[in-house]
Amino acid sequence: MKETGQAVAYGAVSILNALSTGKGGALSIDLSTRAKVVLREGHGPILSDNGHPKSPSNLATLVVSKMLEYYGYAGKVHGQVQTSSNIPYAVGLKSSSAAANAIALATASALEERVQDTDLVRIGMEASIESGVSLTGAFDDAIASFHGGANITDNKNRRVEKILEIPADVQICVLVSSPRESTIGLEPSKYSSIKRILELAYNEALNGQIWDALTLNGLAYSSILGRDSRPALCAIEAGALGAGLSGKGPAIVAVTTPEASEKVRKALKSFNGQLIETRPNFNKASIEL
Missing domain, CATH: 3.30.230.10 (Ribosomal Protein S5; domain 2)
Incomplete structure (x- = not known):
């Protein structure tokens, strides 16, 4: 040891x-x-x-x-x-x-x-x-x-x-607003009303339409959780490949090409919250010496 x-x-x-x-x-x-x-x-x-x-x-x-x-x-x-x-x-x-x-x-x-x-x-x-x-x-x-x-x-x-398969050059913008929400106390049965939409999103993802799936999923969960879907919709209007709620939020994620990234950032900055800019990670978790 x-x-x-x-x-x-x-x-x-x-x-x-x-x-x-x-x-x-x-x-x-x-x-x-x-x-x-x-x-x-x-x-x-x-x-x-x-x-x-x-x-x-x-x-x-x-x-x-x-x-x-x-x-x-x-x-x-x-x-x-x-x-x-x-x-x-x-x-x-x-x-x-x-x-x-x-x-x-x-x-x-x-x-x-x-x-x-x-x-x-x-x-x-x-x-x-x-x-x-x-x-x-x-x-x-x-x-x-x-x-x-x-x-x-x-x-x-x-x-x-x-x-x-994810293009290595896509950029990811994340808008984080409040309130934050813990998983504790949430029941999966609450989400049965959007099951059909989510099954459609699943099929889209299987068929390679990853960003459409992300958008469908995010908008569906926003509706059931009462999250504001306007940031995602504005990001898409600005040229994002896809945008929507991540998990139960409140983070909104927008995936964009480098060419459209500035317009997408500007669209998200028009809403209150912290804007985080990142990219896909292709590295495995690892031990650091």
């Missing part, structure tokens, strides 16, 4: 929100969470020093505890986990998936143990559910955060259905 491990994992935006249909899709973005895990021999607690003061610290401690149990170290070591991130918390940019993946990978590094990617992602998902930051573990988000790129998934059966 080398005692200290560090790792990075990435945020993502929704292509398909799986709450209604069980079919999800997410695109990894170039915003990240870094985790540092320090372990010492001997029984004791796992302490957390979060990079997001408002985020649940029990997610971090649960991930570490589950990783220790996985390797047979439960009750034999104690330590501390620290995270830092430029992903806004609880706005729909998959901050919890990024944190869980980074912490799990950093723990494996601190223990000098190898882990299968599927097991690492599963442990992070289980911790997310148990800590209350996710209803389902968000398999699509976890996969995009860990592997990079974009995917379509069967979240109920935790199976990747398709890896999507």
